[in-house]
Amino acid sequence: MDTPEAIRPLDRETKASERPGDHKDELRLWLRLLTCSTMIEREIRRRLREEFRTTLPRFDLMAQLEKSATGMTVGEVSQRLMVSNGNVTTVVAGLVEEGLVDKRPAPHDRRVQVISLTASGRRQFRVMAERHEEWIADLFAGLGGSDLPALMRLLGTTKQSIQGAIRRAGAEAEEA
Amino acid sequence: MDTPEAIRPLDRETKASERPGDHKDELRLWLRLLTCSTMIEREIRRRLREEFRTTLPRFDLMAQLEKSATGMTVGEVSQRLMVSNGNVTTVVAGLVEEGLVDKRPAPHDRRVQVISLTASGRRQFRVMAERHEEWIADLFAGLGGSDLPALMRLLGTTKQSIQGAIRRAGAEAEEA
């Protein structure tokens, strides 16, 4: 009742250009991307909780720290993880509490805090990271041989597209 | 110093099967998927806040309700949105407060609450949905003509792969 006959014929056209102002395909794509991402994230959270009694934010933070031998500042971590500074402060506090992470002021600039894994943190992370890698491989196991690189490439293009759009929006706000 | 010569040659091989136990490609794919999803989500949240003083959870909830003429139960919404029941309760409370959503007990089963958009809610949602669709189209604007359906297809395969893995994990837990 809300799909008038007059519009029907266009349903077979997939080119957005032939349906000016209609972007349902992009919307569907976004929905599907979000669904995949959400399902994986939920499952990883669940398994981290079940198997290691920890959370995804903590795991992600430790993963960043593990990559750096010398430690990272709060600012660096927050940029890498794409979360706010305050967020890093909070999550780090929990990890310090558990003795997995070390936090000390930088020697030359007392504003800066340097965060690093403790020996115990590094040990525990290695165990979790190995399991995590298996979980991810398992979740993507249904993709055929050529699907993986193809998806990788398309998501690369997508990432650039997103960054471009965000940059455009930012530049627009700049002009004011 | 932590990349011994002996391992180097394999770096050119992309087939995981030739590096038993290694799933770095899947890991990179997951990271990229998550990055895309996170960047879009953050940008949409930002624009919803700036332009409409609202949040993504509220928008998503209204979007579900808009699809149903007769209203939906809390359980239905929570399943569709893949969030907990308690979450729906909270977000609905806010929307009822603002007069955008209506909530009433189902006539035949007093455990059930039926949620629906008010006239005002429906009106406001239409405006937001139109802008939202434009934003998404803009974010994906950098994808070439064939990229969109290709990505759609690959994400479909991915979704099935994930669902399979989650089902397997669930069945495993069942056996205990």
Place this chain on the structure above:
DNA sequence: TGCAAGCATTTTAAGCTTGAAATATTTTTG
């Protein structure tokens, strides 16, 4: 030198999210 501007981090207030426990109702079963 002294002070203004800039930076890195923390704090704060508000809202989202979850899993689990509690509540209220309906359905099943003995």
Place this chain on the structure above:
DNA sequence: CAAAAATATTTCAAGCTTAAAATGCTTGCA
């Protein structure tokens, strides 16, 4: 029919997240 099991929702406690304000330090400049 009554008790038990199942179901729908809400409440609760804990933790995550953010933007904005506050704090404390450094740097550049007059």
